[in-house]
Amino acid sequence: MDSVTKRYPDGTVAVDRLSLEIPDRSITVLVGPSGCGKTTTLRMINRMVEPSEGTILLDGEDLQRQPVTTLRRSMGYVIQNAGLFQHRTILDNIATVPRMLGRGKQKSRERAAELMERVGLDASLAKRYPYQLSGGQQQRVGVARALAADPPVLLMDEPFSAVDPVVRKGLQDELLRIQDELGKTIVFVTHDIDEAIKLGTMVAVMRTGGRLAQFAPPAELLSDPADAFVEDFLGADRGIRRLSFFSSAGLELTRGPVVRADAGAERLAAADGAPHLLVTDADGRPLGWAEPRGLSAGDLAAGPLLSCGRPFVPGTDSLRAALDCAVLSPTGWAVAVDADGRVIGVVSQQTIGEAIRSAHGAGSPGDERTAEEPADVTKVAP
Amino acid sequence: MNVLNFVNAFFSDGAHWHGYDGIPTRLVEHVQYTLMALGLAAAIGLPVGLLTGHTGRGGNAVAFVATAARALPSFGLLVLIAVVVGIGLLPVMIPLVVLAVPPILVTTYEAVRSLDPAPVDAARGMGMTETGILFRVELPVALPLVLSGLRSAAIQVVSTATIAAYVSLGGLGRYIIDGLYQRDYEKVVGGAALVALLALVTLAVFWAAGRFVVSPGVRRR
Ligand SMILES: Nc1ncnc2c1ncn2[C@@H]1O[C@H](COP(=O)(O)OP(=O)(O)O)[C@@H](O)[C@H]1O
Numbered sequence: 001m002d003s004v005t006k007r008y009p010d011g012t013v014a015v016d017r018l019s020l021e022i023p024d025r026s027i028t029v030l031v032g033p034s035g036c037g038k039t040t041t042l043r044m045i046n047r048m049v050e051p052s053e054g055t056i057l058l059d060g061e062d063l064q065r066q067p068v069t070t071l072r073r074s075m076g077y078v079i080q081n082a083g084l085f086q087h088r089t090i091l092d093n094i095a096t097v098p099r100m101l102g103r104g105k106q107k108s109r110e111r112a113a114e115l116m117e118r119v120g121l122d123a124s125l126a127k128r129y130p131y132q133l134s135g136g137q138q139q140r141v142g143v144a145r146a147l148a149a150d151p152p153v154l155l156m157d158e159p160f161s162a163v164d165p166v167v168r169k170g171l172q173d174e175l176l177r178i179q180d181e182l183g184k185t186i187v188f189v190t191h192d193i194d195e196a197i198k199l200g201t202m203v204a205v206m207r208t209g210g211r212l213a214q215f216a217p218p219a220e221l222l223s224d225p226a227d228a229f230v231e232d233f234l235g236a237d238r239g240i241r242r243l244s245f246f247s248s249a250g251l252e253l254t255r256g257p258v259v260r261a262d263a264g265a266e267r268l269a270a271a272d273g274a275p276h277l278l279v280t281d282a283d284g285r286p287l288g289w290a291e292p293r294g295l296s297a298g299d300l301a302a303g304p305l306l307s308c309g310r311p312f313v314p315g316t317d318s319l320r321a322a323l324d325c326a327v328l329s330p331t332g333w334a335v336a337v338d339a340d341g342r343v344i345g346v347v348s349q350q351t352i353g354e355a356i357r358s359a360h361g362a363g364s365p366g367d368e369r370t371a372e373e374p375a376d377v378t379k380v381a382p
Numbered sequence: 383m384n385v386l387n388f389v390n391a392f393f394s395d396g397a398h399w400h401g402y403d404g405i406p407t408r409l410v411e412h413v414q415y416t417l418m419a420l421g422l423a424a425a426i427g428l429p430v431g432l433l434t435g436h437t438g439r440g441g442n443a444v445a446f447v448a449t450a451a452r453a454l455p456s457f458g459l460l461v462l463i464a465v466v467v468g469i470g471l472l473p474v475m476i477p478l479v480v481l482a483v484p485p486i487l488v489t490t491y492e493a494v495r496s497l498d499p500a501p502v503d504a505a506r507g508m509g510m511t512e513t514g515i516l517f518r519v520e521l522p523v524a525l526p527l528v529l530s531g532l533r534s535a536a537i538q539v540v541s542t543a544t545i546a547a548y549v550s551l552g553g554l555g556r557y558i559i560d561g562l563y564q565r566d567y568e569k570v571v572g573g574a575a576l577v578a579l580l581a582l583v584t585l586a587v588f589w590a591a592g593r594f595v596v597s598p599g600v601r602r603r
C-alpha cells in the first residue's frame with residue numbers, strides 16, 4: 001500500500017497516507033482502537049472500499065487493473081459474525097465460491113467436505129443449517145468458506161471478536177495451525193492487542209485518524225514501542241508478555257531437591273540443605289513439595305505435601321510460562337517436566353530472573369540487535 | 383331460516399352445479415380474474431420491491447405509492463374506469479391490481495431491506511455479482527415475508543374480484559349481485575360462502591408453497 005488515503009463522502013478521513021508492505025505467506029495484523037480505520041484499510045484490499053488517493057499493488061500490479069469480481073474471488077474474506085447464508089447447508093455454504101467459479105456441484109461439495117475437516121468441523125455437521133451451529137462453529141465455517149477456492153490471500157475482519165475467550169483461543173490456535181499447513185498471505189484485523197501479538201508475524205498498530213503508528217514484528221513492538229501511544233496501547237505488562245517470545249529451553253535445571261516417594265534415608269540425607277523437596281511417584285510424576293525436616297524415609301507421600309502447581313515443559317513453553325510457574329509455586333521453584341509429565345528438574349525464580357536478564361541482553365529473538373540498548377533492559381528488568 | 387340453511391339450500395340445488403351460471407364455471411372465472419390480477423401486481427411489485435430493497439434507495443417513493451394506492455377505493459375506481467373506457471376486463475383488472483400492488487411492494491421492499499447485512503457483505507466480498515447477491519443471498523432469506531405479502535394481496539383480490547359482476551362479467555360476484563337484485567338470499571349467502579371458501583383455499587396454497595420453496599434453514603425447522 002503506497003500512501004493510501006480514504007476520505008468518505010461525509011468528509012471523514014478514515015485512513016490517512018498509509019504505506020505498508022504486507023509480506024507474503026505470513027500473518028499481518030492491523031490493530032488499533034475502534035474507529036481507527038482498520039476495516040477501511042482491509043476493505044480497500046478487496047476494493048469493497050475504493051481509496052481516495054494512493055495505490056495498492058498486489059505482487060507489483062495495481063489492484064485497479066483487475067475486474068473487481070476476479071480480484072475478490074482470489075481473496076478469502078472472513079467477517080465478524082461469519083455472515084453465513086442461512087438458507088444453505090454448512091456444506092453448501094463452504095462450496096459457494098467453487099460453485100461460483102464454475103466447478104461442478106459434486107466436486108465443490110467434495111472440496112467443502114475436505115475443508116470442514118481442515119478447520120476442525122465434524123462431518124456430521126455438513127447437512128445442518130447455520131442456525132443449528134454455535135458461534136464458534138459458525139466462525140469455522142466462515143473460515144472454511146473463505147479457503148474453499150484456495151485463494152492466495154485471506155482477509156479477516158475481527159473474525160474471532162464475537163466468541164467467548166475459550167472458543168477464541170481455540171480458533172486462534174486453529175488459524176496458526178492452518179497457516180502452518182497452507183502458508184497463505186493473511187491480513188487480520190483486530191482491536192485486541194493480545195490477539196495481534198499472538199497471531200501476527202508483523203503487526204501494524206494504527207491510531208485514530210487512520211495513521212500508522214508502528215509496523216513491526218510483535219517482539220519488537222513489545223521491546224521498542226515507537227511512541228507513547230503504542231506503549232500505552234500495548235498495556236502495562238508488556239515486559240512480562242514479551243517473555244512469551246523467549247524459549248525456556250536454556251534454563252538451568254537442577255535435580256537436587258527431586259526425590260522419589262520411596263527414597264531411602266541416604267537419598268534424603270543427600271538432599272539435606274534444600275529448603276524444600278519435590279516428591280515424585282515411582283514414574284517420576286510430581287506429587288508435591290515437602291519440608292525436608294521431619295520426613296520419614298520410605299513413604300514421603302504420607303506426610304503433608306504442598307501443591308506443586310502447573311509444571312512447564314522446557315523448550316515447548318516460553319520463559320513467560322516458566323516464570324508464571326515459579327511465581328505460582330508455593331516454594332518459588334518452578335517444576336520442569338518432559339512431554340510425558342515426568343519431572344526433569346526444578347528451577348528457582350532467581351535462575352529464571354537471570355535467564356530473563358540475559359535474554360533481554362541478547363536482544364529480541366529473531367533479530368540482530370545486541371545489548372547496546374540498555375534502555376531496553378531497564379524497562380523490563382525487575 | 384338461518385344462514386346455514388341458506389347455504390345448505392344453495393349447494394343442494396342441482397341447478398346450481400351446471401351451465402354457464404353453475405358453480406364450476408363461476409369458480410373458474412373467479413380464479414382466472416384473481417390469478418390475472420395477482421400476476422400483474424406481482425410483475426410490478428416484486429421487481430420494484432426487490433430492487434429498491436436491495437439498493438436501499440427509493441424507500442420513500444415506495445411508501446408514498448403504497449399509501450396512495452391504499453387510499454383509492456376499489457369500487458369507485460371500477461366505476462370511474464368503466465365510465466371512461468367502457469365495460470370489459472380492464473375496469474376490473476385496474477382496481478384489483480391497484481389493490482394488490484401495495485402489500486406485495488411494501489413487504490418485498492421491507493423484507494429485503496431489513497435483512498442481516500453480514501451475509502450480503504460476505505457475498506460481495508467473495509466476489510458475487512449484485513444480481514447473484516439479490517437472487518442467491520437476499521431473496522431466499524426474504525422469501526417468507528415476500529410470500530406473506532403475496533398472500534395478503536391474494537386474499538384481498540379473491541374477495542374484491544366480486545366487483546367484476548358489476549360490469550357484467552362473471553365470477554362468484556354474480557351470485558351475490560344477482561341474488562341481491564332478485565332478493566334471492568340463498569344465492570347471496572351461497573356466493574359469499576364460496577368466496578370465503580376460496581380465500582381459505584388460497585391460504586392453504588400459500589402455506590403449502592411456503593413449506594415447499596422456503597429453505598429449512600430459514601424456516602428454522
Ligand atoms: N461508509 C462510511 N461512511 C462514512 N464514514 C465511515 C464509513 N465507514 C467508516 N467510517 C468512519 O471511518 C472511520 C474508520 O472506520 P473503520 O475503518 O470502520 O474503523 P475500525 O474498523 O478501525 O473500527 C470511523 O470514524 C468511521 O466512523
Ligand SMILES: [Mg+2]
Nearest residue numbers: 038039040158
Ligand atoms: Mg472494524
